[in-house]
Every structure is written in C-alpha cells, then in structure tokens.
Amino acid sequence: MAEWFRRSTNKITTINKKDTAEGIWIKCPKCDQVIYKEELRKKKYVCTVCSHHFRITSQQYFNLLLDNPDNYLEIGKNIQSTDPLNFNASKKYSDQIILAKKKTGYNDAIRTVVGEIGGYKTALGIMDFSFIGGSMGSVVGEKIYRLINHAIENNLPLLIITASGGARMQEGSYSLMQMAKTSAKLAQLSNTGGLFVTLLTDPTTGGTTASFAMLGDIILAEPNALIGFAGARVIKQTIGQDLPEGFQRAEFLLEKGFVDNIVHRFDLKQTMIDIFKFFNYHPTSNS
Ligand SMILES: [Zn+2]
Secondary structure, three states, X not given: OOHHHOOOOOOOOOOOOOOOOOOOEXXXXXXXXXXXXXXXXXXXXXXXXXXXXXXXXXXXXXXXXXXXXXXXXXXXXXXXXXXXXXXXXXXXHHHHXXXXXXXXXXXXXXXXXXXXXXXXXEEEEEEOOOOHHHOEOHHHHHHXXXXXXXXXXXXXXXXXXXXXXXXXXXXXXXXXXXXXXXXXXXXXXXXXXXXXXEEEEEEEOHHHHOOHHHHOOEEEEOOOOEEOOOOHHHHXXXXXXXXXXXXXXXXXXXXXXXXXXXXXXXXXXXXXXXXXXXXXXXXXXXX
C-alpha cells in the first residue's frame, strides 16, 4: 500500500479484510500489498514485496518443476473415493466430492506422476489443498502407495509436495489406516535404498504430518509454511502455556531440527536437481 494512503491515526479502526479482490488484482495476505495477478504468476506466486509464498495448485508445481509440464505419466488418475461409510453429517460426503471435483478438475487431493526434473526421471506426488483441505483419505493413500511402488520398481527418486489439513474424517478409520499404509510402503522404499524427499508447504498438518510428510530422507519446507500436528489453539489450551513466537512455522521447525532446509520457490527446481545428483541418480535426458 502506498505510504500516502495509509491511515495516520489509530483512532479509527476497520476490519482488515483478508479476502482477495476478484479479478486481475490480488492482495498479499501477509503484507497487504495489492499485486497484479499476471505479475504474481511470472514471479512463481511469490509476493514481490515480502516474499510470501502463495498457496499454489499441483498443476502450478508441475509448471515450476517439470522440464515439460505437459509430458508426464499420471499414476492412478482415475481412482475415486467410494464414500465407504456413506457419511452424511451437516453435508453429504458424496456431494462434497462432486463439488471438489468440479472446483479443482481433479479426482482427489493428490496427483501422482512420473516426469522429468532437469532430466532426472522422478516419481512425483503433489497435494492440492483446494480439494477438501488436502485431506488424506483412501484415495490419497492408495495413490501414494502406487507411486512409491513405481519408484521402487524403476529405481526413481521420490518427491512428495504436501499441503494438507490431515486425515479425511468423512472416511473415518479408512483415512487413519492410510498413515500406516503409506509409512509401511516408505519403509520398503528405504530398504531398497530409494531416496524420498518431502517439500512441506503451507499448511501441512494432522495425519499427513504424522505419517509420510515427516518420513522424508530429506525434509524441505517453503518459507513460513505452517507445519504441525494439532492446531496451536488446542495445544495452548492443553498445556496451559503461551506458545513461543513463530511456533509451527517452517523457520521454527528448521531451528529445532525437524526440517532440513527451507527452500525459496525460485530455487526449488535447482535444489531438487542438486539433491538427485548428490544421491547418484543419473539424468535420462539432457534437458
Ligand atoms: Zn507480501
């Protein structure tokens, strides 16, 4: 916001609206700067003023990472939830799925593909937070399982980019079982010497954090990403203490050793290439 336009007295207060303006402008939720959407796209959805990393879709990560974003093999594309509990609370789960599919164009909260990053063939899973809060149900678990299988069989490095509110409670214990399923499969990958890298983006919480997200051989995070298990308010109420500043943010977790490094989106692709090279994978092409 321009300095001359800023309110000079604090006597008058208004609610600081977080909603972004519709149309061609978008407001940064961190510094309130109004940014031209096209400019934001060119800057890989990083705020031009404060470097806030906007949440982006799986497709936008494909564009960012893959040598050719249109050239990939999608694994388990058509797997869909069967609503095993016939869940019907305030909203019918089956209706929620239909709505989420329409909104995102995807069948569930993760897309799993094989594509090339800097010439390195990679098994790549990317979650979509916009699909029912990136929640992990039976479909997300099964797709991750198949992706890991593909990585094992073809000796490919595995990268999963997380964005998730946790387990999908509409599928009850079927959702919780995915934590064990993905973790067990990752142990198999580890036993065969395969590499698993996670990139935790804003937010990564609940059952996702409690399973595959934190099992990476290398755990990367985007700047200022919220990463945790339970919400800060619940923890505060439980322990009856104020939480330290920056609690559950990527920088705090790096300091405490839960995260290996924080990677700016501009550096993500090169970082992945460096990691693959370091772990002795060989590029299949020279792109
Ligand atoms: Zn900003």
